[in-house]
Amino acid sequence: MKEAVEKTEERKNAFFPTYSVRSVYTLDFERLYEEGYRALFFDIDNTLVYHDEPALPETVELFARLKKIGFKTAILSNNGKERVKRFAEAIGADYYQEKAGKPGVKAYLNAVREFSLQKERCLFFGDQIFTDILGGNKAGVPTVLVYPMGKEKYFHIVLKRMLEKPFLYFYSRKHALWRNEP
Template sequence: MSNLFPDEEARSAYEIDYESLYGQGYRGIIYDIDNTLVYPDAPADDASVSFIQKLKEMGFKVTVVSNNGKSRVKTFADAIGAQYVCKALKPRAMGYRKAMEIMGTDPGTTVCIGDQLFTDIWGARRLGIHAVLTQPFTLKEEIQIRCKRLLEKPVLARYRRLQSEKERS
């Protein structure tokens, strides 16, 4: 169960304290695309492009890792100036490993940021990668993702309950 719990939660990928992550020694960031950096299937926009640019200036390497196909993922990655791994079959380890190889990082220096517990977070945590769960932009999603959201609910509830108990003690 605990591998399904994120290391931290954030409202959005754009509202994370990246200075602090850099200070903690993280150098590579793995991003999910859909519902994490932009709305599902939406193209890169000015916000995502300048955001990734800023992270690179801070000294981060950035790779998008997506279960989507090459046309979607490469187009998006090229637009924001990031590396990419497509058809990653998250939560399988392959895509995360490939991304770390590209960035020259390891699980101790890599952060994974995504909106889905059973793909983004689980896959990262199994490899010991620091995992940040973000809130999806929209819940109007494909049917199989909506099913996964239902399964996420009890896990998230348990995680949040444990977190608030920790904060109180």
């Protein structure tokens, strides 16, 4: 992961991710497995697919690849049951949690327990600082901020994106953002 992403050396701010990446679709997951990670948790919207979109063939292929490598996978989403269940089943995720209550820690800790792993062996991928990254950091799960895939459809998320800008600026002063192209 060292070549693929920039790691935060000293995470003193709960809003700073452990890593940041341009896309989950170009990561060297084999290397992550070699580094000791065993479970990968994902948000859905603007992390794996555009907002409100169904699973894409490339998403299904990605999760099949992750399973083949040996990863356990989970979907942790604040979306409702129908959307999350349909998406998780389409991609073959091992576990899912709808209405996850992010940035609360319960969904993250439930996923860690589900796989009987140490938190440090898991990674959470999400596109929002104030829900995904904050929640993962509070739970003690390493976090990966993913560059949002598309333009936001909802005003409350547009507002969050504006509020995230200062955090991204201060994070980027010490750590390169969105560096995962091999």
